[in-house]
Amino acid sequence: MSKNQYQKFTLGDKLTEEQIAFFDRNGFIHFEKFASSEEVKQIIRSTEDVQNMWISNDVKKINGVPIKYGHDENGNKIVHRFCFTSQYSEAVHRFVGNPQLEALKALMPDGARIAENEKDGVVFNHYVNVENSNFRQMGWHTDSMRDVFYGKKVLPMLNVGLYLDDSSADKGGLRIIPGTHKQNIFSMLFKKAYFLNNEKDKHEMLVDAKAGDLVVHDGRIWHRVAMSPHLGEKSRRRVMYIPVIVGKYQPKTDDSSTPLYHHFQKLVR
Ligand SMILES: O=C(O)CCC(=O)C(=O)O
Numbered sequence: 117m118s119k120n121q122y123q124k125f126t127l128g129d130k131l132t133e134e135q136i137a138f139f140d141r142n143g144f145i146h147f148e149k150f151a152s153s154e155e156v157k158q159i160i161r162s163t164e165d166v167q168n169m170w171i172s173n174d175v176k177k178i179n180g181v182p183i184k185y186g187h188d189e190n191g192n193k194i195v196h197r198f199c200f201t202s203q204y205s206e207a208v209h210r211f212v213g214n215p216q217l218e219a220l221k222a223l224m225p226d227g228a229r230i231a232e233n234e235k236d237g238v239v240f241n242h243y244v245n246v247e248n249s250n251f252r253q254m255g256w257h258t259d260s261m262r263d264v265f266y267g268k269k270v271l272p273m274l275n276v277g278l279y280l281d282d283s284s285a286d287k288g289g290l291r292i293i294p295g296t297h298k299q300n301i302f303s304m305l306f307k308k309a310y311f312l313n314n315e316k317d318k319h320e321m322l323v324d325a326k327a328g329d330l331v332v333h334d335g336r337i338w339h340r341v342a343m344s345p346h347l348g349e350k351s352r353r354r355v356m357y358i359p360v361i362v363g364k365y366q367p368k369t370d371d372s373s374t375p376l377y378h379h380f381q382k383l384v385r
Pocket residue numbers: 239241254259277290339340341355357
């Protein structure tokens with residue numbers, strides 16, 4: 117697989133053997149043109165409504181998970197990181213219920229489920245590079261590290277990303293190190309300094325996606341989001357993540373405490 121050139125697929129009712137083998141080997145898989153532009157527009161519009169509601173009600177946390185706020189290029193307050201999004205947005209909830217997503221469970225052990233009200237639920241990230249932005253990049257990490265923070269065994273998990281904007285190197289973009297989902301626990305913990313390290317890695321690969329594409333990654337894979345070389349609108353990057361998990365059902369409620377993991381996430385800027 118040459119650098120930044122990888123095979124892209126189309127998601128049908130069932131994963132093909134080739135798709136399963138690609139995911140198993142690389143720890144990620146990219147499906148083009150999954151959502152229509154109308155669906156993408158509806159989701160964006162709906163998260164803007166949620167954003168306005170959270171801002172006017174001064175909502176700080178959902179189920180113990182902090183909402184990350186910031187400012188856009190016009191100085192308006194925005195939500196950079198939404199959590200449990202599908203509980204507030206009908207359009208997102210509908211998308212998450214799309215039966216076609218069920219096919220992805222072939223990448224997981226039996227009994228896997230979409231976690232709408234566990235962990236951080238459906239996360240929606242909105243990056244924009246402005247001066248003093250605190251959400252224009254994200255340092256190296258694995259998502260499975262959260263399990264370690266929760267004091268749990270690392271169980272298989274998928275993060276299913278839906279792109280709402282085109283995202284290539286001009287947006288900074290998602291960089292992943294293919295194959296690192298097969299590393300041992302020591303590498304998962306210590307290969308890189310969690311969130312503090314934003315350095316390019318010689319094995320990293322850019323996920324070059326268009327709005328509507330679906331990119332699935334294994335929770336154990338190392339990844340980061342690079343900073344856009346542009347400011348303002350040209351740097352805008354919105355992507356939504358749907359977690360697919362296994363293990364004991366552990367729904368969050370208003371009374372849930374803030375996971376230790378989120379104190380770590382403050383390092384993201
Ligand atoms: O924005 C992205 O594409 C990745 C975000 C991410 O890695 C995360 O929220 O854990």
